[in-house]
Amino acid sequence: MAKDTNMSDFRWIGTRPDRPDGLDKVTGRARYGADIQAANMLHAAVVRSPHAHARIVKIDTSKAEALDGVKAIVTRADFPTGLTGEDWDLQENTMAGERALYDGHAVAAVAATSAHIARDAAKLIEVEYEILPHVIHVDDAMAEGAPVIREGAAGPAVPPGLHPNVVGYTEFGHGDVAAEMAKADLVMERSYKTEATHQGYIEPHACMGQLGSDGKGEMWVCTQGHWYIRKMCAAVLGLETAQLRVTASEIGGGFGGKTTIFMEPLSLALSRKAGGRPVKLVMSRSEVLRATGPTASASMDVKMGMTKDGKITAATANFRMQGGAFPGSPYDMALYCAFAPYQIPALHHVGYDVLANRPKCAAYRAPGSPMGAFAVESLIDEMCAELGLDPMEVRIKNGSKSGDKASYGPTFGVIGLEETLVATKAHSNMSVPLGPNQGRGIAAGYWFNHGGETSVSVALSEDGTVQVSVGTPDVGGSRASMALMAAETLGIPYENVRVNIAETGALGVNEPTHGSRATFASGKAMHGALTQAINEMCKRAAAKWKIDPEAVEWKDGAAVPAGPNAGQFPPMTIEQIAKKMGSTGGPISGHHESVPGGVGASFGAHVVDVEVDPETGHTKILRYLVVQDAGRAIHPSYVEGQYQGGAVQGIGWALNEEYIYDDMGRLQNPIFLDYRVPVASDLPMIDTVIVEVPNPGHPFGVRGVGETGITPPLPAIANAVAAATGARIRHLPITPTKLLAAIKAK
Amino acid sequence: MVKVNLWSGLRHFTDGQVVVEVEAQTIGHMIDALVGKYPGLGPIFEGGISVAVDGDIVPPDTSKPIDDSSEIYLLQQMKGG
Amino acid sequence: MSKVHVSTTVNGEPVEFLADTRDTLLDSLRDSLGLTGTKEGCGTGDCGACSVTVDGTLVCSCLMLGVEAQGKKIETIEGMANGAELHPLQRKFIEHAALQCGFCTPGILVASKALLEKNNNPTEEQVRYWLAGNLCRCTGYDKIIRAVMDAAAEMRGAA
Numbered sequence: 001m002a003k004d005t006n007m008s009d010f011r012w013i014g015t016r017p018d019r020p021d022g023l024d025k026v027t028g029r030a031r032y033g034a035d036i037q038a039a040n041m042l043h044a045a046v047v048r049s050p051h052a053h054a055r056i057v058k059i060d061t062s063k064a065e066a067l068d069g070v071k072a073i074v075t076r077a078d079f080p081t082g083l084t085g086e087d088w089d090l091q092e093n094t095m096a097g098e099r100a101l102y103d104g105h106a107v108a109a110v111a112a113t114s115a116h117i118a119r120d121a122a123k124l125i126e127v128e129y130e131i132l133p134h135v136i137h138v139d140d141a142m143a144e145g146a147p148v149i150r151e152g153a154a155g156p157a158v159p160p161g162l163h164p165n166v167v168g169y170t171e172f173g174h175g176d177v178a179a180e181m182a183k184a185d186l187v188m189e190r191s192y193k194t195e196a197t198h199q200g201y202i203e204p205h206a207c208m209g210q211l212g213s214d215g216k217g218e219m220w221v222c223t224q225g226h227w228y229i230r231k232m233c234a235a236v237l238g239l240e241t242a243q244l245r246v247t248a249s250e251i252g253g254g255f256g257g258k259t260t261i262f263m264e265p266l267s268l269a270l271s272r273k274a275g276g277r278p279v280k281l282v283m284s285r286s287e288v289l290r291a292t293g294p295t296a297s298a299s300m301d302v303k304m305g306m307t308k309d310g311k312i313t314a315a316t317a318n319f320r321m322q323g324g325a326f327p328g329s330p331y332d333m334a335l336y337c338a339f340a341p342y343q344i345p346a347l348h349h350v351g352y353d354v355l356a357n358r359p360k361c362a363a364y365r366a367p368g369s370p371m372g373a374f375a376v377e378s379l380i381d382e383m384c385a386e387l388g389l390d391p392m393e394v395r396i397k398n399g400s401k402s403g404d405k406a407s408y409g410p411t412f413g414v415i416g417l418e419e420t421l422v423a424t425k426a427h428s429n430m431s432v433p434l435g436p437n438q439g440r441g442i443a444a445g446y447w448f449n450h451g452g453e454t455s456v457s458v459a460l461s462e463d464g465t466v467q468v469s470v471g472t473p474d475v476g477g478s479r480a481s482m483a484l485m486a487a488e489t490l491g492i493p494y495e496n497v498r499v500n501i502a503e504t505g506a507l508g509v510n511e512p513t514h515g516s517r518a519t520f521a522s523g524k525a526m527h528g529a530l531t532q533a534i535n536e537m538c539k540r541a542a543a544k545w546k547i548d549p550e551a552v553e554w555k556d557g558a559a560v561p562a563g564p565n566a567g568q569f570p571p572m573t574i575e576q577i578a579k580k581m582g583s584t585g586g587p588i589s590g591h592h593e594s595v596p597g598g599v600g601a602s603f604g605a606h607v608v609d610v611e612v613d614p615e616t617g618h619t620k621i622l623r624y625l626v627v628q629d630a631g632r633a634i635h636p637s638y639v640e641g642q643y644q645g646g647a648v649q650g651i652g653w654a655l656n657e658e659y660i661y662d663d664m665g666r667l668q669n670p671i672f673l674d675y676r677v678p679v680a681s682d683l684p685m686i687d688t689v690i691v692e693v694p695n696p697g698h699p700f701g702v703r704g705v706g707e708t709g710i711t712p713p714l715p716a717i718a719n720a721v722a723a724a725t726g727a728r729i730r731h732l733p734i735t736p737t738k739l740l741a742a743i744k745a746k
Numbered sequence: 747m748v749k750v751n752l753w754s755g756l757r758h759f760t761d762g763q764v765v766v767e768v769e770a771q772t773i774g775h776m777i778d779a780l781v782g783k784y785p786g787l788g789p790i791f792e793g794g795i796s797v798a799v800d801g802d803i804v805p806p807d808t809s810k811p812i813d814d815s816s817e818i819y820l821l822q823q824m825k826g827g
Numbered sequence: 828m829s830k831v832h833v834s835t836t837v838n839g840e841p842v843e844f845l846a847d848t849r850d851t852l853l854d855s856l857r858d859s860l861g862l863t864g865t866k867e868g869c870g871t872g873d874c875g876a877c878s879v880t881v882d883g884t885l886v887c888s889c890l891m892l893g894v895e896a897q898g899k900k901i902e903t904i905e906g907m908a909n910g911a912e913l914h915p916l917q918r919k920f921i922e923h924a925a926l927q928c929g930f931c932t933p934g935i936l937v938a939s940k941a942l943l944e945k946n947n948n949p950t951e952e953q954v955r956y957w958l959a960g961n962l963c964r965c966t967g968y969d970k971i972i973r974a975v976m977d978a979a980a981e982m983r984g985a986a
Contacts, residue, residue: 085793
């Protein structure tokens with residue numbers, strides 16, 4: 001498909017039909033992770049450490065074993081030894097070994113005939129702990145004298161002389177920072193901090209695992225990536241990967257938090273010990289907050305030089321992030337994204353991945369990018385205020401364009417930042433008059449998006465309808481987008497396509513629905529698979545017409561002669577070909593797998609108007625605009641949905657959400673009452689503008705859109721609050737107490 | 747010869763070089779050649795990296811062909827959420 | 828401890844089940860009656876995913892015991908459609924793309940229906956405050972509010 005095809009040339013793409021799973025979801029029929037029952041099923045409960053850091057001296061399971069209805073108990077002793085690297089990290093996080101490393105760390109698990117008995121049994125398991133000193137905050141964890149969480153965990157790139165809790169290090173940049181900084185009229189250096197937040201999906205983790213003594217197993221699980229679940233469970237339990245078959249249920253939100261395992265191997269280990277009975281394991285909300293992966297907290301120093309007419313000459317960034325008691329904070333991605341919207345002659349980045357006695361962090365929507373954007377976009381705003389410059393004009397003046405080099409090195413392909421900024425500047429929200437205690441903030445944001453391993457099959461049914469099997473679970477409507485793209489490619493009605501999320505036994509390896517890749521990668525692979533099927537259908541027509549297959553093409557759902565020289569034959573429709581396929585050569589299908597290149601990055605810009613109550617410090621969102629480049633919006637409603645959802649998660653992160661620990665290192669707010677996410681009454685309508693600068697790397701121009709939306713809100717809101725009050729908050733969240741104190745201190 | 751841009755944090759393993767030249771016709775061979783020349787890079791690559799060729803991220807063991815005009819950057823491994 | 832026999836009405840049908848005295852109404856609906864449309868998101872009455880109505884009152888079923896269902900009239904998401912005919916709210920949710928993952932959707936639909944039965948012409952603010960007890964993490968609420976207001980308008984028009 002030509003990259004400059006107009007939207008008007010499409011029959012299906014860009015329309016807004018009902019999503020195929022809509023009926024199931026509005027009637028309660030759709031089945032999520034916990035919506036499963038099986039014969040002989042057991043229920044599991046997990047014993048978790050109440051201490052942030054403690055040696056596990058002894059686990060006594062005898063009283064629990066004696067309880068009627070208890071069928072199996074597992075501890076770390078039931079797991080294989082000898083794992084290394086990431087596999088060891090996953091196993092250690094699934095169940096503690098010698099030490100509990102965070103409040104909530106699993107130390108034992110029990111399966112029983114009812115959930116009540118399982119929970120009663122869990123309370124009867126006696127664990128003796130020797131409490132150790134703990135450390136919670138990233139800068140404390142790097143400091144001399146901080147409690148050591150693990151010796152020898154530092155990666156090979158970490159320079160000598162740092163605290164053992166520093167496990168990752170990166171450094172990169174270009175140009176002569178000192179020389180370029182000297183050209184600036186203003187040099188400003190600031191420190192910014194963000195706290196850990198949870199993805200906050202409303203569906204807690206849930207699975208049902210079944211594992212026989214022969215090493216063959218089945219799992220039903222809510223996940224963004226069932227092949228990852230399969231691979232990780234197999235590694236942690238010492239199973240053969242292909243012998244474990246994993247089916248993805250419908251998923252009640254993920255945002256990155258369900259791309260990995262937390263307790264899934266426990267259900268399999270318990271099942272095996274209970275003679276192969278299925279074991280259902282569902283996390284409570286407090287378990288989700290304590291013991292699954294929030295994102296990292298960050299401590300960031302940035303310095304920037306700017307000329308008096310708004311040209312950024314140089315910048316440096318030093319980012320320190322803790323990802324819990326294991327390596328894996330997104331410190332590197334944060335640095336890559338931080339300056340990506342801008343062309344800056346000299347840059348220097350340094351980053352540290354640090355351990356702390358907190359849960360193992362997981363990806364959260366554009367991991368790292370929101371933190372980096374908070375620091376850089378806030379600093380740019382502070383410098384604009386100091387120099388009397390328009391923040392939007394400064395973004396446009398320094399903005400990256402197609403073919404420019406990215407701040408992290410490679411040359412950008414076709415990107416849409418310029419178009420996004422121009423559309424934002426022109427939007428009516430930018431000129432709404434503001435009243436007292438009101439302020440407007442803007443910010444730009446970036447995410448690369450991702451290709452990743454993809455395996456897709458399509459098959460023709462006997463009546464000419466088409467089934468598509470993808471491996472990317474549908475978190476937000478991607479089945480609709482797949483069906484639209486299939487309908488467009490085949491020239492058949494949208495309703496004649498059924499998209500299924502296949503289980504691991506049905507396709508090659510698929511990476512999860514992460515990195516905003518589903519519509520891009522599964523869509524691109526589906527296009528390849530459909531092309532293969534179309535070629536076969538054309539061959540069947542060619543055989544019937546006794547002409548060369550090269551002389552047949554596909555048009556509007558039928559095989560047609562490719563020009564007047566090919567012969568005079570009426571179109572052979574997909575229904576006609578399908579009806580005869582059994583006798584003309586057999587089933588017709590297509591398959592495509594690859595790690596697709598041609599990924600299109602997505603830039604966004606947000607504008608937010610706030611009103612701050614000067615007596616309470618409460619910030620009200622008056623108006624919120626998301627402008628973002630989607631490349632091509634296959635189903636615009638679901639693209640808008642991604643923009644709005646990402647923005648609101650960012651609003652929560654900026655204003656309310658944080659992990660709060662007491663001085664014993666225990667999480668103080670592990671329920672939704674106290675971990676306060678945005679509710680309907682906190683918000684106005686979220687205005688959206690879809691910019692389309694098609695990505696030449698995708699047959700329909702698609703760019704991933706799911707993640708970029710969370711990257712501008714943190715600084716946009718901080719900038720708006722600063723404009724409204726004159727108080728600049730550099731440590732999120734901007735709670736009323738914090739803001740009130742800052743206003744009073746001015 | 748292909749020119750490979752590393753990140754400056756890796757200079758420690760490459761005698762201070764941030765841009766390294768090796769003889770290779772594919773990405774996979776380029777990675778092998780880099781490790782051959784600077785063995786210290788081995789454990790880092792094994793931990794997972796991404797490779798950007800002319801702005802496009804590709805898997806590091808691919809047989810994708812490259813030549814002296816290819817723009818090649820090694821990056822930390824990219825994941826999403 | 829032996830279970831308690833409960834007789835109640837769910838979605839207009841008389842049903843019976845055995846409840847452990849520690850079972851919440853949510854547990855009973857999902858595990859004893861197989862009505863898994865109502866969801867558990869938090870277990871503490873903060874997220875609204877478990878919303879049902881009991882004798883016409885909107886409640887969090889995770890905050891009620893199964894044994895308390897005795898003799899009551901309970902309405903869940905499974906009873907919202909009239910056979911194959913969807914309630915206008917259900918139709919409007921699909922039309923407005925007011926769901927992404929769909930997990931909060933049953934609770935929000937039940938809560939919205941309860942609102943429209945009390946107030947058939949709510950303002951945007953009234954809808955937002957009524958639904959403040961129903962968390963959604965995917966949509967940012969925008970399309971949900973539009974769908975509810977549009978359903979209310981249709982229902983007023985048809986009335």
